[in-house]
Amino acid sequence: MFHQIPDEVLARMRELKQMESKDTADDTARFERLRQIPPETGHLLALIAASAPSGAFIEIGTSGGYSGLWISLACRALGRGLTTFEIAEAKVALATETFRKAGVDDIVSIVPGDVREQLAGQSDVAFCFLDVEKDLYQECYDAVLPNMVSGGLLVADNIISHAGDLAEFLDRAESDERVDSMIVPVGNGVLLVRRV
Numbered sequence: 001m002f003h004q005i006p007d008e009v010l011a012r013m014r015e016l017k018q019m020e021s022k023d024t025a026d027d028t029a030r031f032e033r034l035r036q037i038p039p040e041t042g043h044l045l046a047l048i049a050a051s052a053p054s055g056a057f058i059e060i061g062t063s064g065g066y067s068g069l070w071i072s073l074a075c076r077a078l079g080r081g082l083t084t085f086e087i088a089e090a091k092v093a094l095a096t097e098t099f100r101k102a103g104v105d106d107i108v109s110i111v112p113g114d115v116r117e118q119l120a121g122q123s124d125v126a127f128c129f130l131d132v133e134k135d136l137y138q139e140c141y142d143a144v145l146p147n148m149v150s151g152g153l154l155v156a157d158n159i160i161s162h163a164g165d166l167a168e169f170l171d172r173a174e175s176d177e178r179v180d181s182m183i184v185p186v187g188n189g190v191l192l193v194r195r196v
């Protein structure tokens with residue numbers, strides 16, 4: 001997987017990171033900023049996705065498609081598809097360009113709009129990357145979890161970087177008897193959850 005990343009995928013990853021370096025830190029521009037995962041989280045995501053059982057792969061929070069490119073490496077290796085959800089029109093356009101330029105638009109489907117209107121329809125989820133506004137984590141988790149296959153893997157980002165905002169979510173996930181979970185201190189800190 002990592003030894004054969006296509007040049008066009010690497011080139012687009014670099015472009016997106018360059019775009020991000022020009023992002024403003026102004027929180028009022030939150031929906032314009034890309035807020036992409038760091039590359040080490042991308043490596044982790046690809047490894048976890050490649051270890052997921054059979055079923056659907058989804059991503060909640062596409063942005064420009066950076067994390068989706070990492071997950072697409074696992075999808076390519078396994079012969080699976082990825083469905084990714086994004087509400088901001090400008091980001092849907094950017095991610096569409098990302099997946100086309102990187103040559104993974106045969107693997108990745110973007111669903112525009114509010115993910116909360118889509119999650120009930122997702123069945124047999126084997127892998128989920130949760131990387132959306134922090135106040136939506138619980139609602140998304142609650143909607144996805146009953147639709148996950150046994151052994152399915154969910155990764156939630158920013159567990160350490162946004163520990164305050166996500167404290168209640170973390171408490172509930174860690175005491176959820178439907179899953180086993182642990183914090184992995186990579187990048188911004190992810191919660192790795194496995195449906196029992």
Ligand SMILES: C[S@@+](CC[C@H](N)C(=O)[O-])C[C@H]1O[C@@H](n2cnc3c(N)ncnc32)[C@H](O)[C@@H]1O
Pocket residue numbers: 031034035036037060061062063064065066067068085086087088091113114115116131132133136
């Ligand atoms: C942290 S960014 C995702 C970054 C991306 N995973 C990456 O690493 O490249 C969160 C994204 O969730 C999107 N978002 C926020 N609320 C949403 C909603 N209700 N439905 C779908 N997408 C939403 C935002 O527009 C933003 O692009």
